[in-house]
Amino acid sequence: MKYLDALIIGAGFSGLYQLHCLRDKLKLNTLVVEEGKDIGGTWYWNTYPGARCDSESFTYGFTFSEKIFKNWTWKERYPKQNVILKYLKYFSNELKLKKNIVFNEKVISAKYIEKNNLWKVQTNNKKKYYTKYLICAVGSLSSINVPKIKGINHFKGQLHHSGRWPRKKINFKNKIVGQVGTGSTGIQIAPEIAKRAKKLILFQRSPNFSIPARNRKLTKKNIKNYKQNFKKLRNFLKRTPGGHPFEFPKKSAFDFNETKRNLLYEKSWQYGTLSFRATFNDIVKNIKANQTAVNFIKSKIYSTVKNKKYADILTNFDHPFTAKRPTLNTNYYEMFNKKNVELVDLKQSPIIKITKRGIKTNKGEYILDKIIFATGFDALTGSILKLNITGKKGINLSKFWSKGPKSFLGLLVPNFPNLFIVSGPGSPSVLTNVPVQIEQHVNWITNCIKYLEKNRKKSIETTNLAAKKWQKEIMNSVKKTLFMKAKSSWYKGDNIPGKPKTFLPYPGGMPKYKSECIKVEKNKYKELKIS
Ligand code: NAP
Numbered sequence: 001m002k003y004l005d006a007l008i009i010g011a012g013f014s015g016l017y018q019l020h021c022l023r024d025k026l027k028l029n030t031l032v033v034e035e036g037k038d039i040g041g042t043w044y045w046n047t048y049p050g051a052r053c054d055s056e057s058f059t060y061g062f063t064f065s066e067k068i069f070k071n072w073t074w075k076e077r078y079p080k081q082n083v084i085l086k087y088l089k090y091f092s093n094e095l096k097l098k099k100n101i102v103f104n105e106k107v108i109s110a111k112y113i114e115k116n117n118l119w120k121v122q123t124n125n126k127k128k129y130y131t132k133y134l135i136c137a138v139g140s141l142s143s144i145n146v147p148k149i150k151g152i153n154h155f156k157g158q159l160h161h162s163g164r165w166p167r168k169k170i171n172f173k174n175k176i177v178g179q180v181g182t183g184s185t186g187i188q189i190a191p192e193i194a195k196r197a198k199k200l201i202l203f204q205r206s207p208n209f210s211i212p213a214r215n216r217k218l219t220k221k222n223i224k225n226y227k228q229n230f231k232k233l234r235n236f237l238k239r240t241p242g243g244h245p246f247e248f249p250k251k252s253a254f255d256f257n258e259t260k261r262n263l264l265y266e267k268s269w270q271y272g273t274l275s276f277r278a279t280f281n282d283i284v285k286n287i288k289a290n291q292t293a294v295n296f297i298k299s300k301i302y303s304t305v306k307n308k309k310y311a312d313i314l315t316n317f318d319h320p321f322t323a324k325r326p327t328l329n330t331n332y333y334e335m336f337n338k339k340n341v342e343l344v345d346l347k348q349s350p351i352i353k354i355t356k357r358g359i360k361t362n363k364g365e366y367i368l369d370k371i372i373f374a375t376g377f378d379a380l381t382g383s384i385l386k387l388n389i390t391g392k393k394g395i396n397l398s399k400f401w402s403k404g405p406k407s408f409l410g411l412l413v414p415n416f417p418n419l420f421i422v423s424g425p426g427s428p429s430v431l432t433n434v435p436v437q438i439e440q441h442v443n444w445i446t447n448c449i450k451y452l453e454k455n456r457k458k459s460i461e462t463t464n465l466a467a468k469k470w471q472k473e474i475m476n477s478v479k480k481t482l483f484m485k486a487k488s489s490w491y492k493g494d495n496i497p498g499k500p501k502t503f504l505p506y507p508g509g510m511p512k513y514k515s516e517c518i519k520v521e522k523n524k525y526k527e528l529k530i531s
Pocket of ligand 1 (some may be wrong): 052053141162182183184188206360375376377430490
């Protein structure tokens with residue numbers, strides 16, 4: 001049994017920075033409990049072939065310390081999974097974080113003991129911790145979604161989910177591989193498997209929009225430039241809606257004739273990065289402007305993919321561009337010109353079951369050596385609810401969120417005093433370049449705890465009213481976007497059977513969100529319950 005000031009669950013980006021802030025700045029007795037064998041969070045688990053971040057490397061890290069920022073050098077435009085892990089190890093070594101982290105320990109429950117104002121946290125190793133503050137830093141995309149397909153346990157070959165990729169290298173040589181899922185992950189894995197396997201059969205349910213990443217080595221000049229402009233860059237990232245190094249222009253798609261508009265799209269297409277959506281200011285909010293982007297992307301797919309049937313399947317979009325998370329790719333569309341790649345349209349021929357030998361659709365059985373599920377996550381709420389958290393009066397978080405997550409700013413939950421969530425539902429989280437949002441969140445939590453400690457307070461809790469108002473703000477903000485026009489998206493919880501259907505992240509942009517957070521802090525948390 002151990003008594004702590006603060007216990008942080010998860011040793012990814014958020015947990016590591018939160019540990020530094022509470023331990024080193026506030027001098028609190030802090031411990032991180034991590035399920036994995038090492039630090040990294042998302043980047044510890046997602047080791048699948050092709051795993052790489054879609055954010056540009058020089059923006060994908062912490063900016064609170066100029067020294068830490070400048071002493072690390074990103075060498076490619078987009079960082080590979082193992083490079084991000086190396087970065088986090090560098091970060092952790094610089095701040096000597098590991099000594100306050102326990103690994104291989106999974107939190108199985110957390111219960112608030114009202115009479116002592118303490119959280120009792122239990123782990124799978126039968127360890128018990130008592131802590132004043134409990135911080136969920138479990139990541140938005142951690143709880144994997146393995147679809148409940150009939151017969152899944154009967155398959156005799158190997159079956160892997162991208163989010164729990166084995167550490168041991170998998171041999172694809174001479175193998176027939178079936179891959180289910182064509183989101184950000186699937187679009188990264190497939191071209192890599194196609195290079196190695198005898199055959200790749202890709203099972204697509206819905207096509208996703210994908211823009212060429214155009215990864216490249218950073219030149220010495222690029223590196224010098226981003227380091228020299230550290231302060232400018234930091235301020236810029238914090239000012240933009242998504243924490244990315246681009247802004248939306250003033251011009252509408254309709255300020256140009258079709259020829260000029262397509263020239264501008266072409267320029268963005270050649271440039272790569274997630275900034276394609278910012279070619280014009282109205283792509284993400286006006287359905288007609290959006291359609292011009294859709295038409296351009298479709299024309300690119302048709303001019304790349306030689307097999308017309310495949311091009312039709314890949315362009316059969318059921319959502320506006322950006323209504324689901326747009327993806328970046330390296331040779332994804334080009335891959336369909338390879339002889340060893342087959343595309344199966346699950347809209348035409350749905351999967352009936354998984355057999356001993358492979359995948360059976362209503363058009364026949366595909367014999368496979370391996371199956372890869374790139375089927376995503378129970379996003380934003382899944383990893384938090386798995387912790388089995390019980391607040392005041394025995395209220396369980398799963399029950400309290402049974403109709404969707406209720407929180408204030410995604411940070412605090414009514415009935416759950418001194419529980420803080422980093423990048424949780426109700427915050428901009430997955431709609432941003434996540435480390436930028438994490439830094440803002442952790443700073444807010446740290447300042448809040450500092451206030452409580454300085455004023456010798458026992459606890460802080462949000463009210464139901466504040467949570468309701470915030471939920472209303474989320475719903476009002478989402479109306480100004482195209483997100484709800486996606487038939488099915490994990491942003492709305494559609495990918496998990498039985499999950500409440502509600503828009504999960506805050507879509508109003510980081511500057512607006514941040515100003516709300518600052519207001520609460522400046523107001524000395526008056527709209528919250530402090531005792
Ligand atoms: P995802 O976007 O949820 O995609 C899951 C894919 O699996 C979709 O194509 C989905 O089809 C399909 N699928 C799910 N269940 C299925 C079933 N029962 N049968 C057939 N197909 C099924 O998951 P993800 O690709 O892992 O990405 C999740 C998020 O992680 C991304 O949106 C992104 O935010 C983040 N991510 C980022 C990067 C990066 O930065 N490079 C890389 C990977 C992931 P439907 O579309 O029809 O549902």
